[in-house]
Amino acid sequence: MVSSGGPRHPVRVAPSLLSADLSDIRQACRVAEQAGAEILHLDVMDGRFVPNLTFGPLVVGAVRRCTKLYLDVHLMMVHPEEFLDAFARAGANGITVHAEACSHLQRTLAAIRASGARAGVALNPATPESAVEYVWDDCDLILAMTVNPGFGGQAFLPAVLEKVRRLRAQAETRGWSGNIEVDGGITADTAPAVVAAGADTLVAGSAVYGQQDVVASFHRLRQSAGDGPAHAEGS
Ligand code: DX5
Ligand code: ZN
Numbered sequence: 468m469v470s471s472g473g474p475r476h477p478v479r480v481a482p483s484l485l486s487a488d489l490s491d492i493r494q495a496c497r498v499a500e501q502a503g504a505e506i507l508h509l510d511v512m513d514g515r516f517v518p519n520l521t522f523g524p525l526v527v528g529a530v531r532r533c534t535k536l537y538l539d540v541h542l543m544m545v546h547p548e549e550f551l552d553a554f555a556r557a558g559a560n561g562i563t564v565h566a567e568a569c570s571h572l573q574r575t576l577a578a579i580r581a582s583g584a585r586a587g588v589a590l591n592p593a594t595p596e597s598a599v600e601y602v603w604d605d606c607d608l609i610l611a612m613t614v615n616p617g618f619g620g621q622a623f624l625p626a627v628l629e630k631v632r633r634l635r636a637q638a639e640t641r642g643w644s645g646n647i648e649v650d651g652g653i654t655a656d657t658a659p660a661v662v663a664a665g666a667d668t669l670v671a672g673s674a675v676y677g678q679q680d681v682v683a684s685f686h687r688l689r690q691s692a693g694d695g696p697a698h699a700e701g702s
Contacts, residue, residue, distance in 0.1 A: 476667035478694040480685060481506035481539055483650070484530065485521065486619045486672035492526075495676065496534035502685035506537045508650070508670045511554075513544035516568050517617035524550065524557040531558030539670075541589065541650065543616045544568065548575045555582035563587030563610050563648075566598040576605040587648070591615060592624050596633050607645045608668070609634055613661070614651030619672040623652025628664045635665025655691035662692050 482504050487495035499507055509527055514520040527540060540559040544550070547564040548571075554562055562584045569575045572588065579586035587608035588599055592615055599609055611631050614621040627649070634647050649661045650670035658669055669692055678684035 476665075478662055478666075478689075478692045479505055479668050480675070480689045480692060480694070481508040481648075481668060481670045482675040482681075482685065483508040483510060483619065483670050483672035484676070485510045486676035488676075492530055493533045496530065496536065498681045499675075499685075500534060500536060502675075502682040503689075504536065504685060506539050506668070507534065508539045508541060508672075509559075510672075511540060511542045511544060512617065515545045516565065517543040519617045524553040527554055527559060528557035537561065539563070539587075539648075539668075540584075541587075541610065541670075542568075543589075548578060551575070551578050551582050551584075555579075555584045559584050561585040561587055561608060563589050563608060565589045565591065565616075567591055567594055572598075573602050573605050576602055580605075580607075587646075589616075589650075590630070592627050596630050596637070599634075603637075603641055603643055608648055609645065610648040610650055610670075611666070612651055613649045613653065613657075616651070620677065621652055623654070623657045625660070628660055631661060631664035631666050638665075653688070655687050658688060658692040 482499045512519045512521040537560045539561045541563045545568050562579045566588050576586040585607040588606050589610035591612050613623050613627045646668045647666050648668035649666040653669050653671040654674040675685050
């Protein structure tokens with residue numbers, strides 16, 4: 468029953484730039500690199516799909532010029548299909564769209580791959596995992612939101628753990644080799660549970676950039692997620 472439980476997948480922590488000091492993007496990139504991050508998570512919000520506004524392709528391009536890190540671009544916007552090429556050209560390595568925002572999800576995922584980026588599907592906390600049932604082969608990442616998207620610093624929703632477990636179980640049954648990502652309220656306290664449930668990519672804003680010592684906080688979080696050489700060998 469707990470077969471999908473153990474951290475058998477290498478776990479990566481993706482700092483979310485949303486909580487960084489955006490007046491110094493270059494420094495925010497540098498500190499993520501210094502901490503040993505492999506992925507930087509970029510939150511695009513349109514004021515429609517979510518009640519907040521952030522940035523678009525122009526800023527993603529600016530981040531691209533500051534770092535070689537993998538850019539994981541999370542589109543919290545309506546009609547994401549209209550901007551896929553713009554984000555890919557700006558330097559996104561992965562583009563994640565919300566299932567709730569796509570009338571033609573399979574087509575949008577195919578368009579992301581055609582743009583050269585890895586394709587991700589995000590699910591709001593209340594959206595069941597069945598939303599991805601017919602697109603497993605079309606995506607490289609599934610993002611289970613662990614807060615309602617729109618803001619950093621919100622409390623983790625433990626009900627989503629069951630969805631992560633189900634997604635991991637299905638991924639194993641299908642032999643699917645993509646990533647299962649969680650985003651929202653991830654801290655050193657909540658990370659062990661999401662990893663045990665089967666998540667392999669942990670987005671964290673407040674728990675990394677929101678802290679005084681970003682590098683130490685990143686390491687603490689990664690350690691709490693069971694990552695590091697000991698985990699990799701023991702998995
Ligand atoms: C929320 C965003 C997250 C956000 C998470 O809608 O999608 O990526 O940065 O922030 P924390 O880690 O503070 O919950
Ligand atoms: Zn996000």
